[in-house]
Every structure is written in C-alpha cells, then in structure tokens.
Amino acid sequence: MPPKAKFTKEEITEAAFNIVRTDGFDALTSRELGIRLGSSARPIFTVFKSMEEVQQAVVKSAKALYKEYVNKGLRSEHPFKGVGMQYILFSVNEPKLFQLLFMTEQPKIPDLSCVLPLIEDSYEAILLSIQKDYGIDDFLAEKLYRHLWIYTHGIATLCATRMCRFADTEISSMITEVFASILKSGKECDNDD
Numbered sequence: 638m639p640p641k642a643k644f645t646k647e648e649i650t651e652a653a654f655n656i657v658r659t660d661g662f663d664a665l666t667s668r669e670l671g672i673r674l675g676s677s678a679r680p681i682f683t684v685f686k687s688m689e690e691v692q693q694a695v696v697k698s699a700k701a702l703y704k705e706y707v708n709k710g711l712r713s714e715h716p717f718k719g720v721g722m723q724y725i726l727f728s729v730n731e732p733k734l735f736q737l738l739f740m741t742e743q744p745k746i747p748d749l750s751c752v753l754p755l756i757e758d759s760y761e762a763i764l765l766s767i768q769k770d771y772g773i774d775d776f777l778a779e780k781l782y783r784h785l786w787i788y789t790h791g792i793a794t795l796c797a798t799r800m801c802r803f804a805d806t807e808i809s810s811m812i813t814e815v816f817a818s819i820l821k822s823g824k825e826c827d828n829d830d
Contacts, residue, residue: 643680650694657695661733662741665692699734700758703727707759716766717781720759721789721812722805728793735797739790750779753786777823784819785812 652673656665667678667688674680685691706723713719728735739756747755754760767778792808795801803811 643676644674644684646684646694649674649681649684649691650698653691653695654698657699657737658731658733662692662695662737665695667691696737699731699738702731702734703738704758707757707763711759711762711766715770717763717770717785718809718812718816720763720766721785722808724789725793725796725803725808728797732797732799735793740794740797749783753782771820773820773823777820780823781816781819785816788812788815 649670653665653670656669656673665688667681670681670691671678681688681691685694706727707720710716710719710721710723713722728739757763764775764778764782767773767781768775771778771781773781789812792803792811796803
C-alpha cells in the first residue's frame with residue numbers, strides 16, 4: 638500500500654507556484670519545495686511522479702492567473718486595448734510569472750504568424766474582439782494583433798526585467814498611437830486595392 642500523502646496536490650502546487658512567483662522558475666527544486674513546505678522532499682513524490690510534473694502544475698497555475706488578466710481586459714470598453722494593458726500589468730505585477738510564460742526559450746522557433754496562437758490561449762477571443770470593436774476583416778485584425786503584441790511585449794519585457802517603468806497613462810497613449818497608425822495604414826491599403 639502506498640504511503641499516505643502528507644500534503645495535497647494543491648498545497649504542493651501552491652508552494653511551488655509561490656517559489657516561482659517570488660524567485661523565478663530556476664529556484665523551483667525539490668529541496669527548496671521541501672523547505673517551503675517545512676518537510677523533506679520525499680512527501681512531494683508521494684503526490685507527484687517527478688519535478689517535471691510539479692513544474693507543469695506551476696505553469697498551469699501561472700496560465701490560469703494570466704487568463705484572469707486577459708478576461709479583465711476583454712471586459713473593458715475597448716477589449717483589445719484592455720488586453721494589451723492587462724498584458725503589461727501582468728508583467729509589472731508578476732514579473733517572474735511573465736518571464737516563465739512569455740520569455741522562456743522555445744524548443745522550436747515558431748514563425749511570427751504562429752506565435753500568438755501558440756502562446757495565447759485566448760487568441761481567438763482577442764482576435765474576435767478586434768474585428769467586432771473596429772469592424773475590420775480577419776486579415777487586418779491579425780495584422781493589428783501581431784504588431785500591437787510585438788509592441789506591448791516590448792513594453793512588458795522592459796517592465797518585467799525592471800529595465801524601465803511607465804505610467805499607466807503613458808502606456809495607454811503609446812498603445813493608442815501605434816494602434817491608430819497601423820489601423821489607418823491598413824485601411825488605406827484596403828482602399829488602394
């Protein structure tokens with residue numbers, strides 16, 4: 638009969654998540670997790686098969702927290718801008734989790750056209766919000782999404798790595814300027830065709 642688990646899966650995941658949240662993904666070791674739980678590492682492995690499984694649980698928790706930010710953005714007056722603002726806010730409030738989700742080297746380098754659906758679980762909802770809010774077609778909506786993601790990712794990366802700080806009003810103005818410019822350019826190209 639297997640030994641009775643000293644901690645639940647949720648307790649171990651929460652402790653692991655908190656290690657990553659404060660100290661980064663590399664700090665998550667079985668030893669550090671045992672210390673955080675006030676135990677040896679052994680009880681962890683009565684619930685999880687490996688540290689890789691613990692890491693996967695942490696990534697899942699980080700994605701769930703990030704999704705809360707995205708959902709808040711999608712409920713804004715202008716959902717696409719709201720998501721961009723929330724993306725940056727996530728990087729400010731949760732820099733280690735942002736780094737885990739959006740600054741981790743990928744095993745295979747995706748093309749730009751594939752990266753957003755790969756890393757963003759809410760890709761379709763965000764794309765639809767652009768089309769509905771601005772009355773534009775798929776092509777222009779995707780173009781706006783890619784350009785603005787690159788731009789907001791740059792700002793978010795500066796924030797997550799503590800390279801720079803921006804005021805919310807400054808971020809809002811910068812996103813609006815870039816968005817308006819790309820939207821105008823995209824509509825002019827449509828009219829030229």
